[in-house]
Amino acid sequence: MIGFQHYLLLATVLFAVGIYGVLSKRNAVAVLMSVELMLNSVNLNFVAINRYLVTDHAVGQLFALIVIVVAAAEVAVGLALIISIFRQRKSVNLNDFNLLKW
Protein backbone atom coordinates (compact mmCIF):
# COMPACT_ATOMS: atom_id res chain seq x y z
CA MET A 1 0.00 0.00 0.00
CA ILE A 2 1.54 3.25 -1.16
CA GLY A 3 1.40 5.98 1.43
CA PHE A 4 2.90 9.22 2.55
CA GLN A 5 6.31 7.77 3.43
CA HIS A 6 6.83 6.40 -0.07
CA TYR A 7 6.50 9.88 -1.50
CA LEU A 8 9.04 11.18 1.01
CA LEU A 9 11.45 8.35 0.17
CA LEU A 10 11.10 8.97 -3.56
CA ALA A 11 11.77 12.69 -3.08
CA THR A 12 14.84 11.81 -0.97
CA VAL A 13 16.27 9.63 -3.73
CA LEU A 14 15.59 12.36 -6.29
CA PHE A 15 17.35 14.90 -4.06
CA ALA A 16 20.34 12.56 -3.60
CA VAL A 17 20.70 12.18 -7.38
CA GLY A 18 20.68 15.98 -7.59
CA ILE A 19 23.38 16.24 -4.92
CA TYR A 20 25.53 13.75 -6.81
CA GLY A 21 25.13 15.77 -10.02
CA VAL A 22 25.99 19.08 -8.36
CA LEU A 23 29.11 17.68 -6.69
CA SER A 24 30.49 15.57 -9.52
CA LYS A 25 29.67 17.33 -12.79
CA ARG A 26 32.14 19.73 -14.40
CA ASN A 27 29.76 21.30 -16.92
CA ALA A 28 28.02 24.39 -15.53
CA VAL A 29 24.78 23.60 -17.40
CA ALA A 30 24.77 20.08 -15.95
CA VAL A 31 25.10 21.53 -12.45
CA LEU A 32 22.11 23.80 -13.11
CA MET A 33 20.08 20.82 -14.31
CA SER A 34 20.95 18.91 -11.13
CA VAL A 35 19.80 21.90 -9.05
CA GLU A 36 16.50 21.71 -10.93
CA LEU A 37 16.18 18.05 -9.92
CA MET A 38 16.67 19.01 -6.27
CA LEU A 39 14.05 21.78 -6.50
CA ASN A 40 11.64 19.29 -8.05
CA SER A 41 12.09 16.86 -5.19
CA VAL A 42 11.38 19.63 -2.67
CA ASN A 43 8.22 20.56 -4.58
CA LEU A 44 7.13 16.93 -4.54
CA ASN A 45 7.56 16.93 -0.75
CA PHE A 46 5.48 20.09 -0.39
CA VAL A 47 2.62 18.69 -2.44
CA ALA A 48 2.71 15.28 -0.71
CA ILE A 49 2.64 16.90 2.74
CA ASN A 50 -0.23 19.10 1.62
CA ARG A 51 -2.13 16.03 0.43
CA TYR A 52 -1.56 13.78 3.44
CA LEU A 53 -0.98 15.95 6.53
CA VAL A 54 -2.66 19.31 5.91
CA THR A 55 -6.18 18.59 4.87
CA ASP A 56 -8.07 21.84 5.12
CA HIS A 57 -6.18 24.23 2.86
CA ALA A 58 -3.74 24.25 -0.04
CA VAL A 59 -0.82 26.18 1.43
CA GLY A 60 1.71 23.50 0.43
CA GLN A 61 0.69 23.84 -3.19
CA LEU A 62 1.12 27.60 -2.88
CA PHE A 63 4.69 27.13 -1.61
CA ALA A 64 5.43 24.74 -4.47
CA LEU A 65 4.09 27.32 -6.93
CA ILE A 66 6.39 30.01 -5.53
CA VAL A 67 9.35 27.62 -5.63
CA ILE A 68 8.59 27.01 -9.32
CA VAL A 69 8.62 30.78 -9.94
CA VAL A 70 11.96 31.20 -8.16
CA ALA A 71 13.41 28.21 -10.03
CA ALA A 72 12.39 29.71 -13.36
CA ALA A 73 14.07 33.01 -12.46
CA GLU A 74 17.16 31.15 -11.25
CA VAL A 75 17.49 29.16 -14.48
CA ALA A 76 17.08 32.26 -16.64
CA VAL A 77 19.75 34.24 -14.76
CA GLY A 78 22.05 31.23 -14.39
CA LEU A 79 22.02 30.39 -18.09
CA ALA A 80 22.56 34.06 -18.97
CA LEU A 81 25.60 34.07 -16.68
CA ILE A 82 26.92 30.90 -18.30
CA ILE A 83 26.50 32.37 -21.81
CA SER A 84 28.17 35.59 -20.72
CA ILE A 85 31.13 33.80 -19.13
CA PHE A 86 31.43 31.45 -22.12
CA ARG A 87 31.99 34.51 -24.30
CA GLN A 88 35.04 35.47 -22.21
CA ARG A 89 36.54 32.09 -21.38
CA LYS A 90 35.40 29.94 -24.33
CA SER A 91 34.56 27.18 -21.85
CA VAL A 92 31.72 25.95 -19.63
CA ASN A 93 34.00 23.88 -17.40
CA LEU A 94 33.64 24.98 -13.78
CA ASN A 95 37.39 24.49 -13.25
CA ASP A 96 38.04 27.36 -15.67
CA PHE A 97 35.83 29.78 -13.73
CA ASN A 98 38.49 30.96 -11.30
CA LEU A 99 38.36 34.72 -11.89
CA LEU A 100 37.55 35.41 -8.24
CA LYS A 101 40.10 32.94 -6.83
CA TRP A 102 43.69 33.83 -5.99
Added chain:
Amino acid sequence: MNMNDLVFIVLGFITLLGAVGVVSFTNIVHAALSLVLSFLGVAGFYFQLQAEFLGLVQIMVYAGAISVLIIFAIMLVMDRDPNQTNISHPVNRWWGGLIALLFAGIIGFAIRESRFTGQAGSPDADRVGQLAELVLGNYVIAFEIAAILLLVAVVGAIILAKGAKEQ
Protein backbone atom coordinates in the same frame (compact mmCIF):
# COMPACT_ATOMS: atom_id res chain seq x y z
CA MET B 1 -1.99 -3.93 -5.28
CA ASN B 2 -4.56 -1.48 -6.52
CA MET B 3 -4.47 1.00 -9.38
CA ASN B 4 -3.05 3.82 -7.24
CA ASP B 5 0.00 1.78 -6.25
CA LEU B 6 0.64 0.71 -9.82
CA VAL B 7 0.53 4.35 -10.99
CA PHE B 8 2.94 5.33 -8.22
CA ILE B 9 5.41 2.62 -9.21
CA VAL B 10 5.28 3.47 -12.91
CA LEU B 11 5.64 7.22 -12.28
CA GLY B 12 8.44 6.66 -9.77
CA PHE B 13 10.27 4.49 -12.30
CA ILE B 14 9.92 7.19 -14.99
CA THR B 15 11.03 9.98 -12.65
CA LEU B 16 14.06 8.16 -11.26
CA LEU B 17 15.06 6.86 -14.68
CA GLY B 18 15.05 10.45 -15.97
CA ALA B 19 16.99 11.70 -12.95
CA VAL B 20 19.65 9.01 -13.27
CA GLY B 21 19.89 9.76 -16.97
CA VAL B 22 20.66 13.41 -16.20
CA VAL B 23 23.78 12.42 -14.27
CA SER B 24 24.84 9.42 -16.34
CA PHE B 25 24.55 10.44 -20.02
CA THR B 26 27.86 11.77 -21.30
CA ASN B 27 26.14 13.81 -24.02
CA ILE B 28 24.54 16.81 -22.37
CA VAL B 29 21.75 17.08 -24.96
CA HIS B 30 20.63 13.57 -24.00
CA ALA B 31 20.89 14.57 -20.34
CA ALA B 32 18.60 17.56 -20.97
CA LEU B 33 16.01 15.36 -22.73
CA SER B 34 16.23 12.94 -19.82
CA LEU B 35 15.55 15.87 -17.49
CA VAL B 36 12.31 16.53 -19.41
CA LEU B 37 11.28 12.91 -18.78
CA SER B 38 11.89 13.39 -15.06
CA PHE B 39 9.85 16.63 -15.04
CA LEU B 40 6.94 14.86 -16.73
CA GLY B 41 7.10 12.09 -14.12
CA VAL B 42 6.91 14.66 -11.32
CA ALA B 43 3.95 16.30 -13.09
CA GLY B 44 2.25 12.90 -13.05
CA PHE B 45 2.81 12.73 -9.29
CA TYR B 46 1.15 16.13 -8.90
CA PHE B 47 -1.89 14.83 -10.75
CA GLN B 48 -1.94 11.75 -8.53
CA LEU B 49 -1.70 13.94 -5.41
CA GLN B 50 -4.75 15.93 -6.58
CA ALA B 51 -2.75 19.05 -7.39
CA GLU B 52 -4.00 19.34 -10.96
CA PHE B 53 -3.16 23.03 -11.28
CA LEU B 54 0.43 22.45 -10.18
CA GLY B 55 0.71 19.51 -12.56
CA LEU B 56 -0.25 21.70 -15.50
CA VAL B 57 2.09 24.47 -14.30
CA GLN B 58 4.87 21.88 -14.04
CA ILE B 59 4.29 20.71 -17.62
CA MET B 60 4.11 24.25 -18.99
CA VAL B 61 6.93 25.88 -17.01
CA TYR B 62 9.37 23.01 -16.46
CA ALA B 63 8.81 20.57 -19.32
CA GLY B 64 7.96 23.40 -21.72
CA ALA B 65 9.81 26.60 -20.97
CA ILE B 66 12.78 25.73 -18.75
CA SER B 67 13.82 22.69 -20.80
CA VAL B 68 13.72 24.70 -24.05
CA LEU B 69 15.81 27.42 -22.37
CA ILE B 70 18.35 24.83 -21.18
CA ILE B 71 18.61 23.17 -24.60
CA PHE B 72 19.09 26.53 -26.34
CA ALA B 73 21.80 27.49 -23.85
CA ILE B 74 23.52 24.12 -24.39
CA MET B 75 23.63 24.74 -28.12
CA LEU B 76 25.05 28.22 -27.60
CA VAL B 77 27.89 27.06 -25.36
CA MET B 78 28.88 23.79 -27.07
CA ASP B 79 32.67 23.93 -27.15
CA ARG B 80 33.85 20.36 -27.84
CA ASP B 81 32.78 16.92 -29.02
CA PRO B 82 29.15 16.50 -27.89
CA ASN B 83 29.84 13.07 -26.42
CA GLN B 84 32.30 14.56 -23.92
CA THR B 85 30.13 17.44 -22.69
CA ASN B 86 28.69 15.89 -19.52
CA ILE B 87 31.60 14.01 -18.01
CA SER B 88 32.16 13.78 -14.26
CA HIS B 89 35.19 15.00 -12.39
CA PRO B 90 37.51 11.98 -11.90
CA VAL B 91 37.95 12.52 -8.14
CA ASN B 92 34.87 14.47 -7.11
CA ARG B 93 32.50 11.84 -8.50
CA TRP B 94 33.45 9.45 -5.68
CA TRP B 95 33.05 12.13 -3.02
CA GLY B 96 29.78 13.23 -4.58
CA GLY B 97 28.48 9.67 -4.70
CA LEU B 98 29.49 9.06 -1.10
CA ILE B 99 27.80 12.24 0.15
CA ALA B 100 24.65 11.53 -1.85
CA LEU B 101 24.47 7.96 -0.51
CA LEU B 102 25.01 9.16 3.06
CA PHE B 103 22.28 11.78 2.63
CA ALA B 104 19.80 9.29 1.18
CA GLY B 105 20.63 6.73 3.87
CA ILE B 106 20.25 9.11 6.82
CA ILE B 107 17.08 10.81 5.59
CA GLY B 108 15.59 7.50 4.45
CA PHE B 109 16.23 5.98 7.88
CA ALA B 110 14.67 9.02 9.56
CA ILE B 111 11.58 8.73 7.35
CA ARG B 112 11.27 5.00 8.06
CA GLU B 113 11.47 5.56 11.81
CA SER B 114 9.07 8.50 11.93
CA ARG B 115 5.38 8.21 12.62
CA PHE B 116 3.25 10.75 10.81
CA THR B 117 -0.18 11.63 12.07
CA GLY B 118 -2.84 13.10 9.87
CA GLN B 119 -5.33 11.86 7.37
CA ALA B 120 -5.54 12.18 3.64
CA GLY B 121 -7.86 14.98 2.59
CA SER B 122 -11.05 14.18 0.79
CA PRO B 123 -10.41 13.67 -2.92
CA ASP B 124 -13.16 16.02 -4.06
CA ALA B 125 -11.92 19.11 -2.20
CA ASP B 126 -11.71 22.19 -4.43
CA ARG B 127 -7.94 22.63 -4.28
CA VAL B 128 -7.74 25.12 -7.15
CA GLY B 129 -10.28 27.37 -5.46
CA GLN B 130 -8.41 27.16 -2.15
CA LEU B 131 -5.14 27.94 -3.93
CA ALA B 132 -6.69 30.99 -5.62
CA GLU B 133 -8.04 32.29 -2.32
CA LEU B 134 -4.62 31.91 -0.69
CA VAL B 135 -2.71 33.51 -3.59
CA LEU B 136 -4.99 36.55 -3.75
CA GLY B 137 -5.72 36.62 -0.02
CA ASN B 138 -3.26 36.05 2.81
CA TYR B 139 -0.26 35.51 0.53
CA VAL B 140 -0.87 38.31 -1.97
CA ILE B 141 2.42 40.03 -1.04
CA ALA B 142 4.42 36.90 -1.85
CA PHE B 143 2.51 36.66 -5.13
CA GLU B 144 3.32 40.25 -6.09
CA ILE B 145 6.97 39.85 -5.08
CA ALA B 146 7.16 36.73 -7.25
CA ALA B 147 5.88 38.80 -10.18
CA ILE B 148 8.51 41.48 -9.56
CA LEU B 149 11.19 38.80 -9.20
CA LEU B 150 10.28 37.34 -12.59
CA LEU B 151 10.40 40.78 -14.21
CA VAL B 152 13.80 41.59 -12.69
CA ALA B 153 15.13 38.15 -13.65
CA VAL B 154 14.02 38.58 -17.27
CA VAL B 155 15.61 42.02 -17.57
CA GLY B 156 18.77 40.83 -15.82
CA ALA B 157 19.04 37.72 -18.00
CA ILE B 158 18.71 39.78 -21.19
CA ILE B 159 21.34 42.29 -20.07
CA LEU B 160 23.74 39.55 -18.93
CA ALA B 161 23.39 37.45 -22.08
CA LYS B 162 23.51 40.40 -24.48
CA GLY B 163 26.48 42.07 -22.82
CA ALA B 164 26.50 45.70 -21.67
CA LYS B 165 27.84 48.25 -24.14
CA GLU B 166 31.23 49.71 -23.24
CA GLN B 167 30.96 53.40 -22.45
